[in-house]
Amino acid sequence: MLPAREVLVDDRAALVDGRSRLSHAQLADDVLGLRARVPFGGAVVVTARRGLPVAAALAALDGWAGRVELRGALDTGGSTAGAVVLSDDVAPAEVPASGGASPMPPPRRAPAATRWRLFTSGTTGEPKPVDHTLDSLARTVRPGSGTGPRRWGLLYEPTRTAGVQVLLQALRGGDTVLDATHLPGLPERLAWLAEHGVDALSATPTLWRQVLQTARPGSLSLTQVTLGGEIADQRLLDALRAAFPGARVTHVFAATETGAAFAVSDGREGFPLAYLEEPPRGVALQVRDGVLFVHAPGASTAQEDGFASTGDLVEVAGDRVRFLGRASGVVNVGGVTVAPEQVETVLREHPHVADALVLPRRNPFSGWILTARVVAAPDLDDAGRAALPGLLRTSVAERLPSAHVPARIEVVEELPLSTTGKAGRR
Amino acid sequence: MSDRDRVRGAVVEEITALLVEDGKPVPALDDGDVLLQSGLDSLGFAVLVTRLEDSLGYDPFTEMEQPVYPSTLGEFVEVYAAHAPSA
Numbered sequence: 001m002l003p004a005r006e007v008l009v010d011d012r013a014a015l016v017d018g019r020s021r022l023s024h025a026q027l028a029d030d031v032l033g034l035r036a037r038v039p040f041g042g043a044v045v046v047t048a049r050r051g052l053p054v055a056a057a058l059a060a061l062d063g064w065a066g067r068v069e070l071r072g073a074l075d076t077g078g079s080t081a082g083a084v085v086l087s088d089d090v091a092p093a094e095v096p097a098s099g100g101a102s103p104m105p106p107p108r109r110a111p112a113a114t115r116w117r118l119f120t121s122g123t124t125g126e127p128k129p130v131d132h133t134l135d136s137l138a139r140t141v142r143p144g145s146g147t148g149p150r151r152w153g154l155l156y157e158p159t160r161t162a163g164v165q166v167l168l169q170a171l172r173g174g175d176t177v178l179d180a181t182h183l184p185g186l187p188e189r190l191a192w193l194a195e196h197g198v199d200a201l202s203a204t205p206t207l208w209r210q211v212l213q214t215a216r217p218g219s220l221s222l223t224q225v226t227l228g229g230e231i232a233d234q235r236l237l238d239a240l241r242a243a244f245p246g247a248r249v250t251h252v253f254a255a256t257e258t259g260a261a262f263a264v265s266d267g268r269e270g271f272p273l274a275y276l277e278e279p280p281r282g283v284a285l286q287v288r289d290g291v292l293f294v295h296a297p298g299a300s301t302a303q304e305d306g307f308a309s310t311g312d313l314v315e316v317a318g319d320r321v322r323f324l325g326r327a328s329g330v331v332n333v334g335g336v337t338v339a340p341e342q343v344e345t346v347l348r349e350h351p352h353v354a355d356a357l358v359l360p361r362r363n364p365f366s367g368w369i370l371t372a373r374v375v376a377a378p379d380l381d382d383a384g385r386a387a388l389p390g391l392l393r394t395s396v397a398e399r400l401p402s403a404h405v406p407a408r409i410e411v412v413e414e415l416p417l418s419t420t421g422k423a424g425r426r
Numbered sequence: 427m428s429d430r431d432r433v434r435g436a437v438v439e440e441i442t443a444l445l446v447e448d449g450k451p452v453p454a455l456d457d458g459d460v461l462l463q464s465g466l467d468s469l470g471f472a473v474l475v476t477r478l479e480d481s482l483g484y485d486p487f488t489e490m491e492q493p494v495y496p497s498t499l500g501e502f503v504e505v506y507a508a509h510a511p512s513a
Contacts, residue, residue, distance in 0.1 A: 187463065210468050212495035213461070239493040334469050364487035366472035390447055402469055407476035 007076045009178070010198050012147050013172045015055045017179035017198065022052055025172065030060040032090055038278050041066040041112050043083040051071050051158040051179035053090045055167045062134045063111030069129075070118050072159030076127050076132075118161050120337075131358040137161070139261045139281075140228075140252055150200040150224060153193040154179045155207060162229060164200055175200070189216050200224035205232050206334040208240060208364055226263075228252035230332045230367050231323045234269040241267055255310040260294040270314075271320035288313055291327050331368035336403035343370060343404050346396050351389055352377050358406060358414045372406035373415060385411050430507040433482065437503055440477050444470055457500030464499070486512060 009016050014024045022031065030036075035058060038044055044065050046057055049072050061068050069078070082132065095199035116134055116141035152170065154177050170177040179195050180189035190211065193201070198220060202209065203386035205227055211217050225240050225247045232251035240249050253262040264271045274401055276285050284295035292314045297306035311323040323333060329337045340358040347356035354375040365370040374392065376385050390408035398407045428463040438455055439479065441464075445452045464474075479485040488511035496502040 185463075187460075206468055209495055210462060213471075213497050235493040239495060242493075334472065359474060362488070363472045363476060365468060365475060365487065369472045369476050371476065394496060408480060409474040 002363060006362075006403065009151070009176065010299065011176070013169070013176045015052055015177045015179060017050060017052060018192070020052060021180050022055065022215070023154060024174070027055060027059040030056070032056045032060070032170040034060040034086070035064050036086045038065050040064060040109070042377060044068040044086060045080045045083045046070050046086045046159060047072065048090065048159070049090045049157065049181070050088050050162070051154050051177060051181065053086055053088060054158040054164070055177070056090075056170065057086060058134065058164070058167055059171055064112045065114050066112055067115045067117060070116065070159035070164065072157050074119055074127050074159075076119060076129070113332045118159070118164065120161070132366055134168070137164055138172050140165050140254065140263070141169050141172045143173060150175045153198040154175050154181060155189060155201070155203055157181065162202070162374055186210055189221065190214055194219040198222070200226070202226035202228065204229040204335045205236050206230060208236060212239055212243055220244070223246040225249045228250060228397065229335055230253060232269060237267055237269060253279070255312070260296055270320045273319045273321055275321070286369070287316060287321065290314065292321075317416055318357060325368075333365035333368050333370065333403040336401060338370065338404050340370060341398060343372070343406065346399055347372060347374055347392055352380050352384060353392070354378065355415055370404065370406040372409045374414045375413065375415060376407060376411050429510045430503060433506040433510060434503045436478065436481055437499070437506065441466065444473060455499055457498060459499050459509070460497050461499055461502060478506065482506065484509060492500065498513055
């Protein structure tokens with residue numbers, strides 16, 4: 001492998017990683033010959049983990065393939081039968097001789113309506129497929145800055161929604177993506193990005209807090225700081241503004257199910273109350289019973305008047321609408337959607353547990369975190385009770401992703417009950 | 427024992443317990459060590475702060491006016507020592 005710094009980064013580069021570079025022209029010409037190996041209207045499964053093959057697929061297969069499933073490293077349990085599989089090994093040399101790798105002939109027919117299938121983490125821990133059009137995924141793409149292309153650092157998996165949106169920023173916004181995901185840890189990735197002149201970075205609030213905790217966040221000369229995927233709190237926005245004084249700090253609000261998305265760049269948490277009267281980017285918003293609704297007549301959850309619930313609890317305070325959490329009681333722990341009830345179920349299934357209550361708590365590093373109280377089974381002795389919290393954390397970790405594991409498990413004599421006899425969740 | 431020593435003891439104890447629970451090696455923890463490189467990930471940080479809130483009785487990160495994101499063990503301990511409720 002070539003040393004990273006020998007890969008040229010210039011204004012014509014669409015994507016650069018540790019060993020290769022793809023220009024905008026190469027992407028437009030389908031340099032990997034993907035249209036030669038995927039039949040028109042055919043199905044594709046992308047198992048690649050690198051950004052380069054994913055970017056090539058986004059550029060070449062929209063309007064060509066019938067369905068493209070972005071699977072990456074995920075074990076979705078789905079079959080690949082009948083689909084063309086694109087792995088990290090995909091290279092121009094593999095194109096069959098009859099394929100005519102590049103440049104491709106213009107398609108003789110109307111473009112296919114390509115469905116792009118991505119997976120969300122869901123509340124069950126099982127990957128849940130959601131189909132999109134590329135246009136809907138590209139809604140968060142920002143137009144060019146006017147001062148030349150930006151260099152966006154890619155820290156997300158390129159096959160997940162947030163990663164695809166960074167890649168689309170290069171494809172549709174004319175910017176350059178620096179794919180840092182070939183490096184193992186955040187400090188190494190940030191050092192590589194700094195070395196390659198990164199000036200724009202998109203990350204979840206949890207990831208941004210980690211960036212601020214690495215030894216030298218100031219080595220990144222950022223002009224654009226973008227937050228998405230979780231609630232951006234005022235404290236973090238202030239810290240980012242202090243760490244990156246030359247940057248515009250933007251938090252993006254996106255409701256996956258309804259396809260609505262808008263951005264706020266005034267450095268304050270939540271969004272201006274005026275947005276309820278003057279829709280941002282044409283997304284009409286309403287607050288009903290403390291829950292944010294968006295006008296999305298096409299969404300499957302839309303009511304008769306075309307408005308659909310985002311599931312986000314909000315409060316109006318002064319001239320601002322602030323996010324409080326999810327109406328369903330699920331919380332976002334470090335970017336992962338977690339349902340406390342699901343963890344309660346797992347705890348109650350343990351033979352040493354008589355009952356369990358799981359409560360979310362605000363956390364300065366992960367947004368939210370779970371804590372649990374359990375009542376031990378009556379026959380459990382003192383030693384067993386003392387060992388129970390550790391056992392239960394292991395037990396939850398074996399069955400659910402780590403964000404579901406309660407930070408602290410307290411063994412109590414009885415659980416508080418509300419007047420309705422339900423566990424005292426609120 | 428000074429506040430700082432007491433707080434440092436509590437912090438090291440909770441970090442050690444957390445690493446042991448997760449089956450990770452426990453390094454000798456020096457004040458200059460970067461915590462995210464000592465086996466703690468961001469979720470581990472969140473767990474640590476939650477447990478310290480219960481064992482020490484306060485969470486300095488939600489109390490502080492100027493946000494601070496400590497990198498090293500020493501900086502992390504300083505945050506807790508600076509916000510310790512006066513005895």
